[in-house]
Amino acid sequence: MEIYRAHVLVCKGTGCTASGSENVMDAFQKEIDKRGLSKEVRVVQTGCLGLCELGPNVLIYPEGSYYCRVKAEDIPEIVEEHLVKGRIVERLLYKEHLTEERLRALTDIDFYKKQKRIALRNCGLINPEVIEEYIANDGYKALAKALTQMTPQEVIDEVKKSGLRGRGGGGFPTGNKWQFAANAKGDIKYVVCNADEGDPGAFMDRSVLEGDPHSVLEAMEIAGYAIGASEGYIYVRAEYPIAVKRLEIAINQAREHGLLGKNILGTGFNFDIFLRLGSGAFVCGEETALLASIEGRRGEPRPRPPFPANEGLWGKPTIINNVETYANIPEIILKGADWFASIGTEKSKGTKVFAVGGKINNTGLVEIPMGTTLREVIYEIGGGIPNGKKFKAVQTGGPSGGCIPAALLDMPIEYDTLVQAGSMMGSGGMIVMDEDNCMVDIAKFFLTFTQDESCGKCPPCRIGTKRMLEILERITNGEGKEGDIELLENLAKSIKASALCGLGQTAPNPVLSTIRYFRDEYEAHIKEKRCPAGACKALIHYEVVADKCRGCGLCVKVCPTGAISGERKQPHVIDQDKCIKCNSCFDRCPFGAITKA
Amino acid sequence: MAVIKSIEELEKIREQAKDLINLRKDNETKTRVVVGMATCGIAAGARQTMLAILDELKKRNVENVIVTETGCIGLCKFEPLVDVIKPDQPKVTYVNVNEEKARQIVVKHIINNQIIDDWVIPNI
Amino acid sequence: MEMVTLTIDGQKVEVPKDSTVLEAAHKANIRIPTLCFLKGINEIGACRMCVVEVKGGKALQAACVLPVSEGMEVITNSPAVRESRKVTLELLLSDHNLECPTCVRNLNCELQKLSEELGIKSIRYPGEKHAPRYDDFSPSIVRDASKCILCRRCVSACHKVQGVGVISPNHRGFNTVIAPVFDLSLAEVACVNCGQCIMACPVGALKEKDDTDRVWQALADPEKHVIVQTAPAIRVSLGEEFGEGMGAIVTKKLPAALRRLGFDKVFDTDFSADLTIMEEGSEFLERLQHGGKLPLITSCSPGWIKFCEHYYPELLDNLSTCKSPQQMFGAVAKTYYAEKMGIDPSKIFVVSIMPCTAKKFEAQRPEMNSSGYQDVDVALTTRELSRMLKEAGIDLSKLPDEEFDDPLGISTGAAAIFGATGGVMEAALRTVYEVVTGKELQNIDFTEVRGVEGIKEATIDIDGTKVNVAVAHGLANARKVLDRVKNGEANYHFIEIMCCPGGCVGGGGQPILNAEERWAKDYREVRGNAIYEVDRSMKLRKSHENPAVQTLYKEFLGKPLSEKSHHLLHTHYTKRPLYPEV
């Protein structure tokens, strides 16, 4: 095997691919070939580093230098300076938001320092298309250990003892689920991986699949061994072409190496894995809908019980786990349940991956130990709120989670604390909102999503969420009526109690949690016909404050409808009939003479 | 590649594959070899020096060594310059390192922990 | 069977281990409202009407799909449960075209009934309604999406009972509709017009194509000689529409009612059922004795015929070429009867009263005009007749007994049993036996082919020849039999297939029973038993003994399978596609 003195890792996750990492990688290879360095410097593709916003991202080892927003034009300079002369190209380094300091290594940046990477251990480290790189980093060692040193029951016990809970939303103890399936009678059983990831803005599972597909395969095999299954299915959304491709490559490589198929590692254990592509309906992520979809039926939930552990795929006992849940398994088997259980809190063990977005400086993917506080994630890892704005709330749990206000920022992130706060862990969405976000509007946004994605099977969800949405619409349009809040609460309560599946049962959460913490905003809309955040267009209007207006006319120039008029150097006025509330004049006025209220 | 038929074969492949990713892991705990590679160094044959180091490391199957390059440090007459930095030990700088010297540095200093005093930079 | 004990509303109930909470409550005489639940057909927990509280559970659970477990504690009547049911029902009503007085299901509607039962006083959550779609392109079935509550009972009926599956949920969320793929019309897809979806529907979202106006018009036209035929299964079902019990026999009330409506002659499809046996029995013997295509499969159920044309075209040659009794009647009426009575056939208007929606399609098939005119002008369902009678102020139960008219009103018991599954087979066997052996049949009751078992098989010894017969009703059952035939796994000589469960007594044009009535009693069995009761009460019980049929052959047709018979009484079939051709 060749020894290289330097590795250039180019991120080829979905984000960086979209921003052009393919070209960057080609340019590196060409430049390195041109300079005759191809025996010393290796160019490697990796999966997502979690900072997609800044892509294309490049890491150069052994220094671990982190270059972001790299363009093909930058490559000759990086090769000349860094790879030939050993001088780091400062201008392309990642810039810390708070300090403006340019940091050399990925591991130095705040975004990374507080993270603990278990599920993402290989993401951005190995080339996901080369099975040897996975093996080199202890890949398939856990499988070997399970198959030769542990009984199936010992595997289950280890997972139970680790305290691992499902990362797909519900937080059900993974070991218990495996135990149910192991106990269920049946000669044929299945292992299913839920890679549907329908939450808007979420890409935790995608990153694992793109950056470390073998860890999921290995974990599914371990699960198969534990419950006595010999077939696995990965249900992955078709909108993830890179993840699908990497999975296909990984499955083929594993088969070629005898790590999938018959008599794995000479132990007599048989297991194979097949891909099923999902059409991208959010509800297909619900486990019974997902199973229906794999079977070729319309992706719709059905009542449970019977649970899939007893009657799953084609009526056979089936375990279904989330991608991230599986990604933890090999580490648990290798390093032991005690190691895993030492991370996190009493009731929530290990780490959780979050996709942090919204009004926050560092958006991206972070893996943190359970128990980290929201404040740490938002301020220390996320770098706080941009443009000096005030934090208002953070929404966790995807479209069916809730909004958590500033007063609860020091709450540790755990399954149960989040639920108590009216939200949930969900699959790991985290959207930060600042003072400009109207909480009624936010609730409406999420409900619009769930309403669209409802499968339409049961009336509470199909019609109930529609009615809630209609009420929110009238509130944000200034047509709210006395009693609307109570109507919303009552309807929400009933939907939560009676809907058939998790989608309907959680759809009211964004509304309930915003009413709980921001009732005054609802009341302002309804009683005063006022949107305190200035976000609901129907409720705001723009005016020129005569005292402050210097008559510069800049607003006149930007107004798309010619709504502003006035003599030069005289206070201007806005014709309310013409104004379409585009906010341009407000942004433009250098004297702050335009108000919206 | 062929089918992996046993745990032993898997371990063998792991051993062979280690170097694939070694460079990206736990670099704080590894020995660093820094070769001066500015224009002057390259003119003085630094590339051959570096290739020799890499070759020797490979031949002897040495792990946990990082080879990097650096720019001109203003001591052009001593080029090629090679620094060896072992974890928790002070930096040792060798001067006028040709291919042959380079191979010996690998064997004596890096593997056997014996600093070759004669080649170390004079105190000027 | 292992039993478990649970507590419902404080009351201990012991039920078999695989029961649902709904069944357990039923046993304890505790009423839980249901809407999407249709016993044995649609048990999917969709409508959330039947929610109950289970001690220790967070959310409410749907009793209709919730398995019982030992020691379970269920509350069916807490404030939370009642409120939830009310909210759900109000939501359904808020998205419903609530025009009860003009609705075909007014006073026979499960939604209406529930709303009354749960004491709905107002709809707290009014709002936008889903897009109304009205599909009346099919000659048999009309879909009115504005009334659909998406309970999916029709979907299960079409998929599970009929093995057809042309309707299913389309789109998502508030826009979900139950419709054929791509929102096509039922007329464009491989729907067999059986109407089982209508029978399953709790509301007025599915109904027959109403043809009563055309009949009223004909009756009012002095130029027209309007005659009517009533199918065998009507006489055990029409009474239900007038408050008689399930399966009440109203054979003699029918002529009285129809005469009062103004029909010029009141005839009986039973007459042509006997005629069918003469032709089909002869066809069977012909094929059996001369190496014709076997098994022979009966052809009197038009839903089944269309099913075969779409789904089993390779078996079309196995179908009997005999027209159905309805069509034989029409062809004979506009030729033989017209001639005999000296009436211009173009002035004859033939109405049939059928248990069946598929008969509407059948009457319109282009090949059904061997008299030179459309043989049957209008096929009405039992329900349409009942509406006409009500509109005319005729109360069936208060009418005197009357007889059908001559000559097309004369029939035997063999014809009557056409209305129940196995009946055609039994009627054919009675005649075939006596024709072949020349001996009188000692026991004319072939009970092996009776009853509601989905598939029935028997081997009949006809003078040393062993004849293997099979009987299937409900197309999902038919599929099983046909697959066996296709795969060479069965050696049948003669197969009876009826499209609808129970045969025509369970036809898609029959009085609609709500889910509760269907759970309480098996209407297929009750109405079927009544059919056999009719048979027993007849003086003549074998088709070849029907004097009017004998006269028809003597005066007009010659003999069974004669050239004239072939022209008037036999037909051919067309392979039809599974998907619309574009």
Ligand SMILES: Cc1cc2nc3c(=O)[nH]c(=O)nc-3n(C[C@H](O)[C@H](O)[C@H](O)COP(=O)(O)O)c2cc1C
């Ligand atoms: C509407 C809805 C959508 C869901 N989407 C996903 C999803 O995209 N990915 C996922 O892993 N789990 C999803 N779930 C949760 C799954 O039903 C299931 O609980 C999970 O896959 C179990 O795996 P875990 O125990 O490893 O979390 C969803 C649940 C609901 C109700």
Ligand code: SF4
């Ligand atoms: S809750 Fe919503 S998504 Fe779930 S079954 Fe009901 S309609 Fe479908």
Ligand code: SF4
């Ligand atoms: S930009 Fe401001 S100051 Fe200038 S004219 Fe407009 S309102 Fe007045």
Ligand code: SF4
């Ligand atoms: S908000 Fe837009 S449309 Fe209204 S006055 Fe300002 S610039 Fe013109």
Ligand code: SF4
């Ligand atoms: S379906 Fe029922 S509730 Fe709806 S309009 Fe008809 S009768 Fe009324």
Ligand code: SF4
């Ligand atoms: S008429 Fe029969 S085949 Fe057609 S949709 Fe209804 S149930 Fe299905």
Ligand code: SF4
């Ligand atoms: S048409 Fe009738 S049976 Fe079918 S889903 Fe709608 S309401 Fe239910």
Ligand code: FES
């Ligand atoms: S895709 Fe490159 S950092 Fe996420």
Ligand code: FES
């Ligand atoms: S959910 Fe039970 S009756 Fe509909």
Ligand code: FES
């Ligand atoms: S038409 Fe359905 S069985 Fe007669």
